[in-house]
Amino acid sequence: MKKRAFAVCTLALFASFALSVLMTISGGGIAGAAEKKLLFVNTTPLSGAFAEYGKSASMGAQLAVKETSKVLGREVDLVTIDTESNPGKAARKIQEVIEQKNARFFSGACLSSEALAIGKEVNKAGGVFLTPVGADEVTGAECNKSTFRWSVPTHGAIEQTVRPLAKKMPNAKRWYTITPQYVFGDALLSNAKKVFADMGITHVGNSYHSLKETEFSGYLAEAMAAKPDVLLLLNFGNQSSATLRQAMSFGMKNKMTILVAWSSGLDQFRSLGSEITEGVYWGAQYWHTVNNPENKAFVALTKKHFSTNPTYPLAADYIETKLILNAISAANTDDPAKVISRLEGLKYKGLTGDEEIRAFDHQVIKDYYLLLGKKKSGMKDGDDFVDIVSSGKSFVSQKDSACKMK
Amino acid sequence: MSIYLFQILNGVGLGMIYFLLSIGLTIIFGLLNFVNFAHGAFFLLGAYLCAQVHIMTGNFWLSLLLAPLAVGFLAWLVEKLLLHRTYHLPHMYQILVTLGLALIIQESSIIFWGPVGKNVPTPEVLQGAVTLGSFAYPWYRLFVIVLALVVALILWILLEKTKFGALIRAGSENTEMVSLLGVNIFKLFSVTFGLGAVLAGMAGVLVAPLRGAEPFMGTEALGIGFVVVVVGGMGSFVGALVGGILIGIVQSLASSLWPQGANIMIYGAMALVILLRPYGLFGRA
Numbered sequence: 001m002k003k004r005a006f007a008v009c010t011l012a013l014f015a016s017f018a019l020s021v022l023m024t025i026s027g028g029g030i031a032g033a034a035e036k037k038l039l040f041v042n043t044t045p046l047s048g049a050f051a052e053y054g055k056s057a058s059m060g061a062q063l064a065v066k067e068t069s070k071v072l073g074r075e076v077d078l079v080t081i082d083t084e085s086n087p088g089k090a091a092r093k094i095q096e097v098i099e100q101k102n103a104r105f106f107s108g109a110c111l112s113s114e115a116l117a118i119g120k121e122v123n124k125a126g127g128v129f130l131t132p133v134g135a136d137e138v139t140g141a142e143c144n145k146s147t148f149r150w151s152v153p154t155h156g157a158i159e160q161t162v163r164p165l166a167k168k169m170p171n172a173k174r175w176y177t178i179t180p181q182y183v184f185g186d187a188l189l190s191n192a193k194k195v196f197a198d199m200g201i202t203h204v205g206n207s208y209h210s211l212k213e214t215e216f217s218g219y220l221a222e223a224m225a226a227k228p229d230v231l232l233l234l235n236f237g238n239q240s241s242a243t244l245r246q247a248m249s250f251g252m253k254n255k256m257t258i259l260v261a262w263s264s265g266l267d268q269f270r271s272l273g274s275e276i277t278e279g280v281y282w283g284a285q286y287w288h289t290v291n292n293p294e295n296k297a298f299v300a301l302t303k304k305h306f307s308t309n310p311t312y313p314l315a316a317d318y319i320e321t322k323l324i325l326n327a328i329s330a331a332n333t334d335d336p337a338k339v340i341s342r343l344e345g346l347k348y349k350g351l352t353g354d355e356e357i358r359a360f361d362h363q364v365i366k367d368y369y370l371l372l373g374k375k376k377s378g379m380k381d382g383d384d385f386v387d388i389v390s391s392g393k394s395f396v397s398q399k400d401s402a403c404k405m406k
Numbered sequence: 407m408s409i410y411l412f413q414i415l416n417g418v419g420l421g422m423i424y425f426l427l428s429i430g431l432t433i434i435f436g437l438l439n440f441v442n443f444a445h446g447a448f449f450l451l452g453a454y455l456c457a458q459v460h461i462m463t464g465n466f467w468l469s470l471l472l473a474p475l476a477v478g479f480l481a482w483l484v485e486k487l488l489l490h491r492t493y494h495l496p497h498m499y500q501i502l503v504t505l506g507l508a509l510i511i512q513e514s515s516i517i518f519w520g521p522v523g524k525n526v527p528t529p530e531v532l533q534g535a536v537t538l539g540s541f542a543y544p545w546y547r548l549f550v551i552v553l554a555l556v557v558a559l560i561l562w563i564l565l566e567k568t569k570f571g572a573l574i575r576a577g578s579e580n581t582e583m584v585s586l587l588g589v590n591i592f593k594l595f596s597v598t599f600g601l602g603a604v605l606a607g608m609a610g611v612l613v614a615p616l617r618g619a620e621p622f623m624g625t626e627a628l629g630i631g632f633v634v635v636v637v638g639g640m641g642s643f644v645g646a647l648v649g650g651i652l653i654g655i656v657q658s659l660a661s662s663l664w665p666q667g668a669n670i671m672i673y674g675a676m677a678l679v680i681l682l683r684p685y686g687l688f689g690r691a
Contacts, residue, residue: 051621052521181666208666214617214626217416217547218661218668224541225409238523242617249528249544249616251535271618273525 037077038334040065040325041097042317043090043108043118046082050237053110054082056267056311060318061107063305068325072334076325083109087117094121104336105328107320109133110313112184119147128336128343130324132285132316134262135184136402139363143403146336148343148362150320151285152395154184154262158191159394160368161261161283162232166199168389172229172257174204178219178243179234181208188234188261204228209235216243220250228256236262241272248276257281263371265312269385277373277385284369286315286351287388295351309383315351323348323357352391361403367391412541413658419547421654422554426609427627428634429561429646430602436641437578437598440489441497443504444481446628447511448603451477452610453619454515457524466529470611477607482600489599490592508624516621523621526614550612557608558647565643574598578641633672637679639689648687 042061044054058080065078081097083090090109094117097103104127109115112135119138122129123146131138132151139149152160166172177192179185189206196203204226207219220243223231231252233240240260247258263269263282288299288309298318302310310318327342328334344359352367371386379385431445452473459469484507492500528546535542565571573594577584585591609627610619617623634653638645656675660668667674679686 048622051516052523055521207661209661210666210669212626213669214623215420215657217420218413218658219665221409221412221416221541221658222662222665225412227540238620241523245525245618246616249535249546251542251544255542267522271523271525273527275527276525 036074038071038074038328039077039079039101039103039105040321041079041081041094041103041106042321043081043083043094043106043114044313044317045085045110045114046080048085050085050110052267052271053237053264053313057108057110057313057317059306060310060314060316061321063302063314064318064321064325066305067301068322068329071325071328072332079103083111083114083118085111085114087111087114090114091117091121094118098122098125098127104128104334105324105339107131107324108317112138115147116142119144122146126336128324128327128339130320130343132313132320134187136187136396137183139361139401139403140396141402143361143405145340145405148320148323148357148364150316150323150364150366152366152368152393153363154187155191155396156368156394157262157283158188158195160390160392161259161281161370162192162195163199164370164390164392165230165257165259165281166195166201169229169257173200174202174226174228175230175232176204176223176226176228177206177232177234178216178223179206179208180211180213180236180239182211184236185234192232192234192261209239211239213239214242216246217250219243220247220252224250224252224255230257230259233258233260234262236260237264237268241268244272244276244280253279259283266309266383266385267311267313269373270383274374274376274379274385278375280373281389282371282373282386284312284371286310286312287369287371287386288315288383289388290352290367290369292349292351292353294349298351319351358395358398360398360405361401362405363395365393365395367393409662410659412538412543413662414655415538415543416547417655417658418651419543419551419654420658421651422551423609423613423650424630424634424654425647425650426554426557426605426612428631428638428650429558429643430605431631432635432638432641432643432646433565433574433605434599434602435635437574438493438595439578440493440599441500441504442599442602443501443628444484444507444511445504445602445606445631446624446626447508448477448481448606448624449610449613449627449631450515450619450621450624451480451511452607453526453614453617453623454519454524454610455607456611456614457519457526457619460526461524466526466615469526470608473611474604474607477610478600478604481603482596485596485599490595493595508628512621512624519619519621521621524614524619526618528615546615553612557605561605562643630672633676636686637676639686642686642688645686645688652687 044057046054065076081093106122106129109131112133115131115133119129123144129146130148136153179189207222259281261283263284265284269277327339331338331342343357347356356365369391370389372389434442455473456469492503532546532549535544634649638649656671660671
């Protein structure tokens, strides 16, 4: 009898131990599944020269997580990784979070080079990555199954700024360009040259500069000597701000029209002030006064949580994070392959109106804006720097795309 | 006016800013034999204080007066409390301490003023440009050239024609001897360090209307400051002036001749000078 009782107790102990092991392996069993958080990683530069961008971007990801609350009945654990604007460091940190925490869902990045590096790592792990960076390669020659892009790449940015401005000013036939010499700047320049040729515009000169340049007076002197009707700036961020400040001191704003093809939007305008933004044309991915219900709700949400209007990085990382979280809910699984299937071909009401994710290259089809800086006296509030001149969608067709999905 | 003549004029303007930036660095090194990696941070602080005074008062001229003095006072205080303890240590320790100080100033600026840069408008009386043939040269940049020349003249008189200058020069030759003659050498060091920071702060204020105040402008400024000091010769007043103008002209001319390499040409010029004259154009062995 004693032997039998001992055998039953041993069996019961073994069974309970085996059950606990099984529960641990399977992620906590039925009760544990509700408790385990869904890990989501936002990658953005929080230090270095692009920290300004990263601060806003991480706020956008936080907002999307707060708004979504629970996904698949689980709370979302948002981890922010500082890319340091360094592709090598970003890739290493992504490897770590994939290996150590089994992360599979990613949004963000600021520089094309870091997004390409992150995209490769996420693709190796079979995850999902949605980014706002600009270089054509992201959804072109370097496209992959895991990487999606929300922002309009260089082709659309030029088509929706240079072409409408050239139509608006048919007599402005002499254009000068200032270009940062790397993949993003070269892509903008080659697209601009195509539009110039198409519209009978004379490209009177181009000044290349390095990514570390802060002094632009020499390039502006070259531009002045070429006597252009339009000065087209193809640099971005602090470099386009510095070029504009210096162009203003040379009195160039009164002598020619200035177009910044790729602006950072509200952050950049706040940093420059209306004295400089006034009368300048700007290309932009997003503007907070875009009139549609989704954007109005997003602006109200941002104001409620952060007491400010949304900037472009905030909007970009908000919508990227939200799209992935919504796709996980819609797929009813955190299996990345099924989430990717949900995202491919998705049509939705976005911050810029009707948006769609193309299945063949994972590019979001959305509007790009041409803005014009207002006079200070015409501003309705402190952030009302610009009017929207025009907007539209321009993307390379599947036939012309360099994307061969891997 | 030909583009090259214009680029030379533009280069002189740039060079005068580089002179103001580097003269403090060279004076501090010349007298104290102290390598100050926080010099770029003092430049950054000058630009931000200029933006702050402008936000509060809208007066650029007040910021030109107050910001360099505030930077100088802070530098004097830091020297009194911390840096003078490192004078007897090897340069490596000085670099580490001042690099740490630079990071503290940079990150504090981000905390206080935010990561978004600040704009400083050109003062109203200096807006606009003078026409030179096909070109226009901003009145503000001409003002910077003239002001830098005036500062250079005052500094030269201070260093060459006054007792204070004589003590600094004597101190740079033989610190112990000057000390034995009854001069409070540590007080002299503190004042000189503060003076160097005042000049960096002034350069920051003058650059603010051209480039705005950005959190990472100090790092680049430090790089250029060291290039000018190496080209001109460590501790040489004339070297800082000639080196600054030379580097400014090289950078400006390269914008026309080899635009994508304009930034690299600065370091190319430095390498050439080191090859031909290892102690710089006006340096002593």
